[in-house]
């Protein structure tokens with residue numbers, strides 16, 4: 001698996017998994033931003049799906065199951081994620097450099113033939129990982145905002161929906177590594193002095209585009225409004241809230257807040273941490 005130096009200004013779209021050895025397939029800031037835009041759709045749909053279920057707090061209570069196979073107390077949600085990652089690792093999910101497990105300690109080597117993913121990340125920087133922050137943010141902050149109070153007993157469906165949310169949030173946030181790689185290879189002369197000086201604040205300043213962040217926040221709110229409406233053939237039957245606005249399956253302002261308070265800041269942490277290792 002060769003490490004591929006990135007080239008900018010490619011007009012050819014790159015798949016989300018840069019998984020080909022075609023040297024013409026290259027990354028640019030425009031292309032990595034296109035990928036971030038596409039992942040927004042998956043995030044909004046995943047949140048809508050989780051919001052179908054009430055909070056189901058037993059699914060997150062580590063004492064509810066008792067001792068899990070001698071591993072101590074784990075919640076249904078944690079068991080669900082760990083066990084899914086075990087099988088997905090065996091089937092090669094984490095060969096893809098864009099996928100990072102939440103519980104890497106439990107995983108066996110894949111038994112599927114190795115796929116030759118093109119390595120676009122700088123090897124010494126590729127290990128940047130904020131999975132623990134994503135996990136805590138999701139369960140402690142986000143979930144109570146998207147799920148209504150209550151318990152319908154369907155804990156496994158709620159946990160399955162949580163897993164989809166967690167995986168897509170992780171893919172989006174850790175895609176900060178690819179974004180940082182492109183920014184560095186576009187302007188090594190700008191980034192290298194700050195990397196050598198380990199100047200986190202200056203790196204943060206260099207990689208920040210406030211106008212892009214504003215656009216992202218507005219767009220995800222709009223997506224939550226559009227994707228979250230009931231679609232009927234008769235507009236008169238569409239349900240509306242108190243202000244006469246169409247009712248949404250997940251509150252668009254919560255999706256905007258998810259991005260402004262957690263997704264974008266964590267993506268930027270990934271970018272800074274990646275850059276700090278970019279000259280190792």
Ligand SMILES: O=C(O)C(=O)C[C@]1(C(=O)O)C=C[C@@H](O)C=C1
Nearest residue numbers: 179207208209212213216264267
């Ligand atoms: O588009 C970029 O340049 C990114 O780095 C991604 C992102 C984001 O998370 O959406 C993060 C930082 C920038 O300030 C703008 C947007």
